[in-house]
Amino acid sequence: KYELRAIVLSGGLLSVFFFAVLYNSYSRKIDMPTCIPFDKTFEESKVKEIDKGLYEIYLVARMWTFDPEEIEIPAGSTVDFYLTSIDVxxxxxxxxxxxxxxxxxxxxxxxTTRFEQPGIYRFVCNEFCGTGHQNMAGTIIVK
Ligand code: CUA
Structure with a gap:
């Protein structure tokens, strides 16, 4: 009897978690990282305005810097970040x-992220990658 209750309860919890994930990714439009097929062109950094207020940024990580290190975009921009690394x-x-x-x-x-508020947004490497790890950072300037 208790076992049955435990099974029903855990099953219920599982579906709650499952729907929470679906809810977050679809209804609230929280951006979940996605993985896309690899292509060499992504190893060349670029910042490109593909439409008004819509940017595509190819961000390349390497020991111990990001390329580009400084990005400037207008407030209200939506940015698609494509991220790769050329070493570790x-x-x-x-x-x-x-x-x-x-x-x-x-x-x-x-x-994909939207930058509504003007300001300076720091981005950092948060994966230990060697002696220069703590210096590995960059800036997004939203004007
Ligand atoms: Cu790159 Cu830590």
């Missing part, structure tokens, strides 16, 4: 935006 695994973290991705050599991770 690095991290990419923008504290204010709750963005957290890994930069993995040979793979591209993508996340």
């Amino acid at each position: 695994v690095h991290g990419f973290h923008i504290n204010e935006k709750g963005v957290n991705m890994m930069a993995v050599p040979g793979s591209i991770n993508k996340i």
